Amino acid sequence: MTYIAKPKITHPGLPKNKLGMTARDYEGTVSTLCAGCGHDSVTAAIIQAVFELNVEPHMLAKMSGIGCSSKTPAYFVSQAHGFNSVHGRMPSVTTGANAANRDLMYIGVSGDGDSLSIGVGQFVHAIRRNLNMCYVIENNGVYGLTKGQFSASADIGSKPKRGQANQQEPIDPVSTALSLGATYISRSFSGDKEQLVPLIKGALMHNGFALVDIISPCVTFNDHEGSTKSYAHTRQFYHHVVDMDFVPPAEEIKAAYAEGDAMPIELHDGSKIVLRKVDRRYDPTSRAAAFKYLREHFHAGEITTGLLYIDESRKEMHDLMGNVDTPLSQLPLDSLHPGAEELKNILKRYS
């Protein structure tokens, strides 16, 4: 968390979005993370995504817990409210925030410790409710702020800087989300902005729980030889399965796709996701097939990336409950009770 504001010098030639804002207008304060940290690349991708989506800054809510990852909401969109909650509890705060105001766009930024160890309970239950949010995990396999302990996403055999290699099974957020019925599941790499930006855009626009698991190497504690979450290892075993393009509402799909490779999916607001299969055998709408494919490639040591699963048919939390379209926080309080006369009627039950 920094208190160093960025100097506001903008190049007059910077491209502007429909709101007349440049990407620089979506920046936050200066990052205090280590030089070369994957998280800063993720921050840059988030800035690019919300810039391209023409998001009104104050309609974005930035949510986080505790850890290196959870610091990052300070580094993008200064004009959005942020909520840096307690360790592992970002999902519950986001659930309540969304319950009160369904009109905001929610992005939660978490880490592998925050989401898969201390906060695994809240992570899985947010999925279960199909909470309408973009849930980013900056996944580096270690605890950075406490100096390099393994997290629950560390792979078997991955070596720490000091001490023994990890022997415990990792918790994979993607297969966990798949088994729980998450409706938008993706994985990427902080070093692959081209893949990452459309994935974040799709996740923000998806009407339900959207997971973006991002391998985001820790340069200080987990970027050495023998680590399976290093830049070098990720680049070597990184495997695109399904890429995607995001097409805003009322825009034509312009790119030319080879027949059989492109699969357009319409989102609730009319925007479209065009899936481009790198592996033609892959079916991102079948949980069972996706799970089989993921496990096979996991055992082969590969890191499967792209939009791995999508289901646009399931209702998000409010619609499952049958709640009003107006944000609950905007309903006038005097419209929320039946008044003095009716109270007398209610009390008759107790006399």
Added chain:
Amino acid sequence: MATVNDVVIKIATVNGTGSASANGLLRKAIFRMGIPVVGKNYFPSNIQGLPTWYEIRVTGDGYQARSTRLDVMVAMNAQTYTRDMMEVSSGGWLVYDSTWPRSKLLNRDDITVLGIPLSRMCNEAFEGVRARILMKNIAYVGAISALLDIDLKIITGLLEETFADKSHLIESNMKAIRLGYDYAKENFVCPLPRKVETMDKTKGHVVIDGNTAAGLGCMYAGATVGAWYPITPSTSLMDAFRDFCAQYRREPDSNKRTFCIIQAEDELAAIGMVLGASWNGARSFTSTSGPGISLMSEFIGFAYYAELPAVIFNVQRTGPSTGMPTRTQQSDILSCAYASHGDTKHVLLFPADPGECFGTAVAAFDFAERLQTPIMVLSDLDIGMNDWMVPEFEWDENYVPDRGKVLSAEELEEVESFYRYLDVDGDGIPYRSLPGVHPKGSYFTRGSGHTKYGAYTEDAAEYKDVVDRLLVKWETAREILPQPDIEYSKFNRTAILTVGSGHAACCEGLDRLKEKNVNVNYCRVKAFPFRESVREFIDKHDVVYVVEQNRDAQLRTLLILDAGVDPAKLVSLLHYDGVPIDAGFVAEKVLEEYSKGRAA
């Protein structure tokens, strides 16, 4: 000579057999006769098959507390028959199901045992196991009606209300009532010397439990988000809120809900949801009990420091640890007052009965938004789950909710820059902005060290600036919270001071002491931090008996810590066995202290 309208009836049954509705029928019938009545549950932490008791105190004087006397025991549970018989006060009566006659060895010669073959009669009159079990319960209501002289027309009326569109059920229930009623009339001298007679003392009153009243209060206060994790004895609070919302919270045209109740995965998540919702401007709350408060503590400290409103109902039960989940206590006073690590302290409100639960629920939301901090409403199992007779609550149509210092889009547009934690007005309460309103309102809500401008800090002076300002807010809270109830019976230097559900027992205790020519003054605190008047009251006395329902004198500790009173003056009278406190305890203990010379 008959004693009229002063009788305590206890019904011993097995839980899960449907006796609750029969007991409710009996209690309601007495209330409809215009006689003040209270009902207390003594139930196991279990779903089916264990002993459970319901105690009805018929009290023409309108006392609300438990009585330790027991006049009529209805012993329907063979498993507890012996102890039930032992519990009857000398001169009382024991009614039991004589389908299986009891050995004379188990008799007491100072009570009267009345056997009624309830099972046999119901087996002959009804078909099916379930009906026979249910009707056996209704039959004892009939028998008690004959024994106490309860008006059968009122019972019929109540059954007609309950089963308005199921006339066959009215008939079968009346048949069961008749079985018990007629048997008692034919075989015993009815009514007993302790009987009931129509009065006019229940008009304008209701008999209701505190959780229902609090749930109703939340609905009237305009709460839209309720997040909770089920826990005895607070579950029925959110259940009540849900039921009221189901009826009154639908958007007219769409029929969609204007409320959101989330059953969280645990209490940590429940309070997180409440804070997320209040951060976004909704009135949000949770209901829980002691173990839930333990789990919520980290977030409660967050809310204190980040200054987020929240309403937390703690329906206290017997601790420590799991303790006795279905028994009452006031043992979370300290853990709530100082919940969470670091320097934290929280506003507590103490309703004394269900009537106050309704109003306190509404006030809690106002205080939470005014003070931008968690407000904990400390009820307990006795208030929350027992049936108290209280004046009908009223809704003031002119009620204007206090939404606190929230800047609108227009106000934000006008300010040069907005800073979250500035003490603009000198009352320690800063201005807040809600997400989604205006880009100028944006700030980072955090539990880490922050400056008065809302920025992260590790600077000594900047940190201190904010935590010191929170103390100014604390003093503002002290000035706006409810005043204590204070009564000077006849001026002297000795007083009783209590909190919450101790009120009923103390009021009755004061009457008993008066009968013995012992006059003491009385103070019931309603909120923490304590108003200045609490300290003044204590200062005026030489001895103050602090009556509370926990082992460690938690209220007394809090008085010493917060009100700065002389500890030597505060003499603890502690009742903490899990059973609601009674007037006899208060009166006896005070007299005992008098005899020891600990009175002024």
